[in-house]
Amino acid sequence: xxxxxxxxxxxxxxxxxxxxxxxxxxxxxxxxxxxxxxxxxxxxxxxxxxxxxxxxxxxxxxxxxxxxxxxxxxxxxxxxxxxxxxxxxxxxxxxxxxxxxxxxxxxxxxxxxxxxxxxxxxxxxxxxxxxxxxxxxxxxxxxxxxxxxxxxxxxxxxxxxxxxxxxxxxxxxxxxxxxxxxxxxxxxxxxxxxxxxxxxxxxxxxxxxxxxxxxxxxxxxxxxxxxxxxxxxxxxxxxxxxxxxxxxxxxxxxxxxxxxxxxxxxxxxxxxxxxxxxxxxxxxxxxxxxxxxxxxxxxxxxxxxxxxxxxxxxxxxxxxxxxxxxxxxxxxxxxxxxxxxxxxxxxxxxxxxxxxxxxxxxxxxxxxxxxxxxxxxxxxxxxxxxxxxxxxxxxxxxxxxxxxxxxxxxxxxxxxxxxxxxxxxxxxxxxxxxxxxxxxxxxxxxxxxxxxxxxxxxxxxxxxxxxxxxxxxxxxxxxxxxxxxxxxxxxxxxxxxxxxxxxxxxxxxxxxxxxxxxxxxxxxxxxxxxxxxxxxxxxxxxxxxxxxxxxxxxxxxxxxxxxxxxxxxxxxxxxxxxxxxxxxxxxxxxxxxxxxxxxxxxxxxxxxxxxxxxxxxxxxxxxxxxxxxxxxxxxxxxxxxxxxxxxxxxxxxxxxxxxxxxxxxxxxxxxxxxxxxxxxxxxxxxxxxxxxxxxxxxxxxxxxxxxxxxxxxxxxxxxxxxxxxxxxxxxxxxxxxxxxxxxxxxxxxxxxxxxxxxxxxxxx
Numbered sequence: 206x207x208x209x210x211x212x213x214x215x216x217x218x219x220x221x222x223x224x225x226x227x228x229x230x231x232x233x234x235x236x237x238x239x240x241x242x243x244x245x246x247x248x249x250x251x252x253x254x255x256x257x258x259x260x261x262x263x264x265x266x267x268x269x270x271x272x273x274x275x276x277x278x279x280x281x282x283x284x285x286x287x288x289x290x291x292x293x294x295x296x297x298x299x300x301x302x303x304x305x306x307x308x309x310x311x312x313x314x315x316x317x318x319x320x321x322x323x324x325x326x327x328x329x330x331x332x333x334x335x336x337x338x339x340x341x342x343x344x345x346x347x348x349x350x351x352x353x354x355x356x357x358x359x360x361x362x363x364x365x366x367x368x369x370x371x372x373x374x375x376x377x378x379x380x381x382x383x384x385x386x387x388x389x390x391x392x393x394x395x396x397x398x399x400x401x402x403x404x405x406x407x408x409x410x411x412x413x414x415x416x417x418x419x420x421x422x423x424x425x426x427x428x429x430x431x432x433x434x435x436x437x438x439x440x441x442x443x444x445x446x447x448x449x450x451x452x453x454x455x456x457x458x459x460x461x462x463x464x465x466x467x468x469x470x471x472x473x474x475x476x477x478x479x480x481x482x483x484x485x486x487x488x489x490x491x492x493x494x495x496x497x498x499x500x501x502x503x504x505x506x507x508x509x510x511x512x513x514x515x516x517x518x519x520x521x522x523x524x525x526x527x528x529x530x531x532x533x534x535x536x537x538x539x540x541x542x543x544x545x546x547x548x549x550x551x552x553x554x555x556x557x558x559x560x561x562x563x564x565x566x567x568x569x570x571x572x573x574x575x576x577x578x579x580x581x582x583x584x585x586x587x588x589x590x591x592x593x594x595x596x597x598x599x600x601x602x603x604x605x606x607x608x609x610x611x612x613x614x615x616x617x618x619x620x621x622x623x624x625x626x627x628x629x630x631x632x633x634x635x636x637x638x639x640x641x642x643x644x645x646x647x648x649x650x651x652x653x654x655x656x657x658x659x660x661x662x663x664x665x666x667x668x669x670x671x672x673x674x675x676x677x678x679x680x681x682x683x684x685x686x687x688x689x690x691x692x693x694x695x696x697x698x699x700x701x702x703x704x705x706x707x708x709x710x711x712x713x714x715x716x717x718x719x720x721x722x723x724x725x726x727x728x729x730x731x732x733x734x735x736x737x738x739x740x741x742x743x744x745x746x747x748x749x750x751x752x753x754x755x756x757x758x759x760x761x762x763x764x765x766x767x768x769x770x771x772x773x774x775x776x777x778x779x780x781x782x783x784x785x786x787x788x789x790x791x792x793x794x795x796x797x798x799x800x801x802x803x804x805x806x807x808x809x810x811x812x813x814x815x816x817x818x819x820x821x822x823x824x825x826x827x828x829x830x831x832x833x834x835x836x837x838x839x840x841x842x843x844x845x846x847x848x849x850x851x852x853x854x855x856x857x858x859x860x861x862x863x864x865x866x867x868x869x870x871x872x873x874x875x876x877x878x879x880x881x882x883x884x885x886x887x888x889x890x891x892x893x894x895x896x897x898x899x900x901x902x903x904x905x906x907x908x909x910x911x912x913x914x915x916x917x918x919x920x921x922x923x924x925x926x927x928x929x930x931x932x933x934x935x936x937x938x939x940x941x942x943x944x945x946x947x948x949x950x951x952x953x954x955x956x957x958x959x960x961x962x963x964x965x966x967x968x969x
Contacts, residue, residue: 210463214758226270228938229909230691231552232961233543236901240539240625243897245530248888251528251883261486261877263515264473267487272467273659274396274404274509276490276786278850280663281394282472282502284670285387286371287319287477291701293373293673295681295694301377304333307385312336314677319368320388325381332383339367339388356499357412359391367391367414368599369505371651374697384743386744391507395662395856397835399655402513406443409506411449418512433479440476440484444510447474448488452508456496466787468496482514504528510525515648515776530630538628542621546905549617552911560588561946569596579613580910583945587920591950592926595957604710614910618837618902632891639880640840646872650848653869654837655791655923658848663869664783664794668759668775669858672744673703675761682710684765691719695771706776713768726756726774744859747796748774754810755802759859789846790871795822797864814868818849822866825851839873846873876886912940928955 292314296307304323312335320336326346343360362368368388380744389407391414399405403418419437451459452470459470469492476484491507493500553576560573569592575585678698682691683685695708699721709720717725726748748756758774775777782793784805794803799819800811813819817840825836835852849870854863874881912935919932932948934941 228936228940229554229905232901232905232908233546233551233612235904236546236897237543239538239897239901240543240894242510243890243893244535244539246893248525248528248532250886251525251890252532259475259483259515259517260477260646260879261882263646263648263652264475264485264487264796266788267513268339268471268489269487269786270652270656271404271487271489271511273392273510273656273786274511275469275471275491276510277394277396277659277663278391278406278507279491279493279500279502281317282357282369282505283500285369285389286501287701288317288670288674289313289371289373289387289493290355291751292677292740293375295677295775296695297376297515297566297679298694299373299683301380304375304383305726307375308335310680310923311387314673314680317386318371318389319816322386323375324384324386326384327381337942339386340370341386344370344384344386345370349384353504356504358587359408359505360589383535393509395418395659397655397662397852399651401864402511402655403441404509404511405439407445407449407508407510409449409453409508411446413442413445414507417840421668436479437484439509440486441512444476444484444486444488447506448486450512450574450666452488454488455571456492467496468494476512478517479514481517483517484512484514486510486512489491500798509671514565514649515646520575527637531628531636535628535894538624542574542624542681543955545617545621545624549578550581550905551908553577553585554581554913554939554943557581557584557588558942558946560585560798561943561950564588564592564595565946565949570647580913581614584920585919586915587917587924588947588950591926591947591954594954595950615906616743618906618910622898622902624896629894629898632887632894633689634891635812637887638739639874639878641843641846643846643873643880645848645876645878646847647875649876649878650837650839650850653789653848653850653871654835654852655850655867657792657837657867658852660784660786660789660792660869661852661865661929662856662869665854665856665860666864667704667783667860668745668860670763671702671773671775672859674698674702675759675773677764679761679771681773682763682766688719692721695719695721704775704779705773707774708771710769712766712773718769719868723774725772726758743862745863747802749922751811759883765961776949782807784867789850789869792867792869795866795868797824799866802865818851818868818870821849821851822868826853826864828867847871848873908936908938909940912936912944916944916947919944923947923951928958 221721233735234801275396276410292311296302300532307323308321309699311318313577317335320334320339322341323332324341324344324346325332326349329346331341336687340360341363344360348354349372355374357369360368360370367390369391371387373385375385393404396404396417397402398418398921403416405413405416407413419441420434422431422434423432426432434451451472454470456468457472459472463963467489469490471487471489474486474488476486477486488508488510491505491509493501493503556574556576563571564573566641573585573592575589576582599654634910647786664734678694682694686694695710699705699708700954705722707720707722707725709722709725710718711725713719738855744761745759748758748767754776754777757777757780759771760770760772762768762770780803782801784794789805792799793814795801799822801813801814802810814822821838823835826833832855833853835850837848837850840847849868851868853866854860873898915935916932919930920932932944932951933945
């Protein structure tokens with residue numbers, strides 16, 4: 206019997222000890238661990254927030270610059286291959302023409318190839334050629350039928366230059382099949398380099414296939430400049446070798462966690478220093494428009510490397526002293542808060558837990574040790590009254606009980622929260638604030654300008670390519686082409702080029718002869734066209750001046766059709782997709798009146814730019830020399846520092862006369878500049894402090910304080926004579942254990958009252 210009782214007591218004690226894992230100790234222990242970790246993070250993070258020789262923002266900008274070059278080259282190669290294949294298909298679908306006529310027509314429509322040629326596949330005989338000599342002997346015509354036999358390929362010439370060959374078939378019934386070859390150099394289309402920057406495209410082994418930006422030794426005048434050219438070439442070769450190695454990685458393993466925006470492999474590199482400047486580079490592989498999506502260009506295994514020299518800044522923004530002082534202050538305040546919680550909340554509650562268990566075991570000889578303050582004091586006073594009632598004494602409220610319960614556990618939690626907030630609030634709001642005097646590297650402003658200029662040229666070239674497609678289609682539609690054949694040509698063109706929302710052929714009187722895609726835009730009196738029968742004064746224009754989105758269309762008249770024309774309306778999403786480049790902030794395409802036509806983020810069509818950006822676009826369009834030039838600027842005002850760039854359409858083609866401008870701007874606070882980096886880390890430390898305090902103190906309030914306040918009310922009611930209210934625990938912890946003990950005491954008092962009332966009933 207005694208053994209079974211001891212076993213039951215052991216089980217009860219083990220169950221009680223296990224319940225303590227969810228009681229008052231875990232919140233305080235977790236708070237201590239979090240504050241200790243935060244102190245270490247603060248000491249290391251703020252102590253290391255010093256500026257290196259090159260700010261991280263400048264390195265990231267070079268990475269984005271290389272990505273721009275990779276995107277432009279990939280789009281150019283894919284577009285060239287598609288144009289050649291589509292043009293050959295359109296020729297093959299019509300009547301047979303001579304090789305010379307094919308090359309003359311291609312040369313009049315497209316000016317992107319350095320040389321073109323037509324070869325008879327069976328005999329290998331050269332039938333026609335234009336431009337520079339095309340290395341036709343590098344193409345094995347016997348393997349064209351194999352898989353990827355018509356894929357573009359790179360050929361190295363005897364002079365060391367590399368040419369990219371695009372291939373397409375010309376096929377007519379009862380005639381020998383011919384091979385159309387177009388040769389182009391691996392030059393970057395429309396990449397604005399600015400000063401002191403060079404760019405190169407390399408193969409998978411790190412060999413430089415083409416480069417731009419570094420002058421030849423004979424082009425410079427002094428020995429110092431020649432030494433600089435030699436050094437630049439040496440640095441570019443070294444960067445190319447490293448970039449080729451890094452480009453061989455998988456895109457998912459090459460990127461840092463959380464980074465994105467570019468589907469390929471990209472990064473930045475640090476080079477050597479020379480006369481106060483340091484070489485840095487960005488690299489990026491040719492990647493598809495979507496992750497995992499390959500194209501003709503991506504199969505070539507090319508990588509773009511962009512290199513620039515920047516001034517070295519050896520100064521430090523802040524030393525390690527601030528981080529150490531902040532960490533020491535947190536340790537001091539945290540230790541005080543934890544000591545307050547342990548001394549005024551945890552220990553009194555544990556003492557109550559032990560005292561309540563003593564009473565339930567029948568140990569009633571000693572008075573209950575009553576805590577001094579709060580709900581624990583109220584419960585302790587109630588336990589003492591209950592002890593005296595169990596031994597048969599009359600127990601009323603002790604003197605001073607109301608004073609003891611006035612300042613409760615909730616107030617102690619608030620005091621601890623105020624202590625921790627006294628450290629976190631200044632970190633959030635006061636310390637290390639970066640104001641409008643923050644130093645922005647000059648390279649950031651230069652890169653904003655040059656990247657905007659590159660983006661402007663990309664949009665212009667895309668519109669020119671679209672108009673060239675229309676000219677190509679109009680040249681292949683003769684005066685005897687039926688509407689059904691017209692529609693087939695339009696459908697094929699729209700399928701191969703997703704830039705059009707609608708393609709149609711319109712007669713001189715406005716009738717639609719053939720259409721592919723969505724319904725054409727209907728001109729109204731409020732639109733900008735002067736003549737509905739001939740709405741285009743220029744090859745490309747905007748058909749409306751109001752509405753939800755602008756209708757941008759290209760126009761190409763069909764020879765021999767009495768004024769009929771091929772019209773292609775561009776998808777506005779296609780233009781907006783060209784603007785989605787990370788690291789440039791908000792981007793807008795505006796017309797000559799500075800009305801918004803497209804953007805990379807939400808915008809209202811035909812709305813005006815903000816005043817200072819409108820002034821920037823207006824000033825940028827002022828001609829300097831032969832043409833307008835891109836410009837970059839930094840604004841400083843009460844709202845912070847902002848970097849902006851503007852670049853007008855400059856260059857030839859159908860889009861030349863549009864007068865459009867690309868404008869970009871972004872707050873400098875979003876860049877990895879040392880002052881902002883220190884501010885962000887300081888704010889992060891404050892946020893972590895508030896979060897740790899709120900989470901742990903909130904946890905303590907929900908699990909301990911609120912149940913303890915309810916239990917204090919019930920304990921006082923029980924001591925005052927309430928024997929009917931059953932006390933049950935909310936949680937299996939210290940407060941729950943005290944509640945269970947009070948319930949046992951309530952049952953003992955009920956049993957005691959029944960025993961006391963039984964003799965009286967017998968006498969009656």
